[in-house]
Amino acid sequence: MKLPSAVTGYGAEGDTDKLPMAIAARPDGGSWLAWLGTNGKVYLGHLGCDDKLTGTPTGFTGIDLQDVQADKDGGVLLLTRKGDCGDTPLCGGTSSPCNTTHLIRFDTSGKLVWERQVTNLTSSRAGYDDGARFTWWYQHHGRLATDGKTFAAYFGVAITVRNGSCSDIHEGDRMQVVSAGGALVSGHKDAFEVGCSHAWTSRIVWDPRTGHYVTVCATDNNCRIARPNPYRTVAAGTCDGTLFGGDLVLAKSSGYWTAWSQGGKTRLEHFTSAKSDKTVSTGAATSHPHLVTYGTGRMLLTWQSGSAIAAQAYDSGTGKTAGAKFTIAAKDHNYTAFKAYPDGSVAYPAAGSSGSSVTIARVLPLS
Template identity: 60%
Template structure:
C-alpha cells in the first residue's frame, strides 16, 4: 500500500470515508502554512519537556467481564520452513518453556475475539490488535472490539486465553505493554473540540490519548491522559495537543519503572482570530503511580509533520530512543531533528520499527517499496543495509540475540533473521502464514521468540516464531 505524498498529507493524508471528505480539508486561512509546520514543530519542541503534556483525569469506567473467552487451535496454514508444536507447559521456574530449533519455526494459534477485523491499514484507521510480552514469557493481548470497547486478555504459554477478558472505554487502540505486575494500554477517547473558530474548513472529532494501567486481575490501577485537553483547554484552543483526523498511531516503551508513549498529535496554533491545526508528534512519560514524569526525553511536540513514531528503551544509554518519518527534509529522524537516513517525499517513505541493541539502535524503513536497515547511536546512520526485501512497510523485532525482519508477501508474510551486529542476513527468508498489517508490531519475548497478532473475522491468530536454538 503506497502513501500519499507526505507534504500533501496534511490536507489529504489517509482520507476518511468519502462521506467525511469535506471535514479533512480544514486549515484554510494559513493552510498553506501547514507546509511550514515543521518550523512550528521544532519551535514548540524547544519548549517541550515532561510537563508539556498536562494531565486531565475524569471518571473512569469500571472494568467489566467480556463474553469473549474461547480459545481454539487454528487450522495450520501451509508452513515454511516448518510449523512446530508449541510447548504450552511452563518450566520449573514458572517461565514458558517453548521448544527451540536450529531454524525458524512458526506456530499459529487462533483465539476467539470480537475484534473489528483487519480493516483498513491507513495511518488514521483503527488498529485491530496489539500484543505484549510478560517477563515470564506469557502475553497480554489487546484488541479493538466490534462493540466499541477495547478488550484485554491474558494468554498462557501456548498463546491461549487464560482467564476472563475484560474491556475498557476507548475509541482507537494504539499499543499495549506489560510487566510482572500488570498491563498498560495506550488508547484514544472522545474529547471536546470547543468553539474554535477554525480558520477554514469543517470540523472533525477531537480526541484524547490515554495510558490506562490494570493489575493482573483486570482491576484498573490508574488512567493518565498524555494529550493536554482539560476543562480549560479544548481541541480548538491555542496550544492544544490532541488527537484529530491526522495520523496518530502510537507506541509504548518502558524502563522498568516509567512508561513512555510516543504518538502522532494535532497541534493547535492561533492565527489571528481563528486557529489552524497542524500535525506533529509527542512523547510523554508516566511514572509507576500514573503521574506525568518530568523526564528529559519527553517533549510536547517533536517531528512535524510526523508518521510512524517508534520508540525503544535503551538500558545501555539510559534513554528512550525514538525515530520518526517526517517531511521535514524528507527523512527518518531522531526528534527533533537529527537525520538517521535521508529519504524522498515521493509518497513511499515509511518508518518500520526500532530495536535497541547495545549502545545503539537498528531501525527498519522503506523507500520505493524497498526495505532498508539503519544502525545509529546519536543520530546519523553508521551502517546501511539494503535487505533486498520488496517491502513497503517492514517490521523489525529482537529475535534471540539477533533481529527478525518481516514484511507483507502475498496473502501472508515473509521474514528473515538478521545479524544484530551487522544487519546482514543470517538465514534464508521463510513464510509466516498470517496476513500483514502496516501498523501492527511484532513483540520480543524473554525466551528469544517473537510473536505477532493478526486480526480476522471474529478471531485473532497469534503467529509465533519459536526461539532459536
C-alpha cells in the same frame, strides 16, 4: 482462536485507520492481547504460554487502540477516547474529531489501577483552543516503552495554533513519560511536547545502556527518518508518498537499528546518536517493514508476501543475514508490531478466519 467479542479494523490498513490488535510479552512467558471492539471498548485478555485465551477479558472505554506493554505488575494500554473540539472557529478546513489519548495501567489480573491522559485537553481547554494537543483522525498511531519504573508513550498528535480570531491545526508527534503511580513526569529528559512535524510511524525503545528513551519518526521536514527534539537525520528520504518508518530495536553492543522503506524497498539503518553509519539493503519489497529483537544478538525483519508474511533474521551487530528467509502463515498488517519474548521467540497478532477471531503467529528462537 475465537474471541468473545468482534474486532474493529480488520482489512483497513491505512495510517489513519484503526489498529485492530496489539500484543505484549508477559514476564511469565504468556501474553497480554489487546483488541479494539466494535462497541466503544478496548479489550484486554491473558494468553497462556500456548497462546490461547484464558479467563475473562477486561473491557476499557476506548475508540482506538495504539499499543500494549507488559511488566511484572501487569502492564499499560495506550488508547484513545472521545474528546471535545470546542467552539473556536477554524481558519479553514475541518480537523475533527478532537479526541484524547490515555495511558491505562492494569494489574496482573487485567484490572484497572490508574489512567492518565497524555494529550492535554481539559474542561477549560478544548481541541480548537490555542495550545491544545489532541488526537484526531490523521497520523495518530503510537507506541509504548518502559524502563521498569516509568512508561513512555510516543504518538502522533494534532497541534492547535491561534491565528487571529481563528485556529489552525497542524500535525506532529508527542512523547510523554508517566510514573509508576500514574503522574506525568515533569521535565523528563527524553519527553517532548512536539518533536517531528509533520510526522508518522512514531517508534520508541528504552535503552538501559544509556538510560534513555530513544525515538525516531518519518517526517516531511526535509523528508527523512529522523530523531526528534531536536531534529537529527538518521537516513535521507524523499517526499514522494512512499516514505515510511518500520520499527526500532537495540543493536547488539551499542546503537540502534531501524527499518524503513522508500519506493517499496526496505533498508536497515544502524545509528548511534543520529546519522546512520551502516545501511543494509534487504531486498524486501514492501512499504511497511516490521523489525523486532529476536533472541540474543539477532533481529527479525518481516514483511507482507502475498497472503502470508516473509521473514529474515539478521545479526544485530553486523547486520548480516542469519539463516535463510522463511514464510509465516499469517496475515500481515501494515501497523501491527511483532513483540519479543523472554525465551527468544517473537509473536504477532494476526487476523483470524472471522471478525471475532485471531491468529497468534509465534516464531521460535533461531538455533
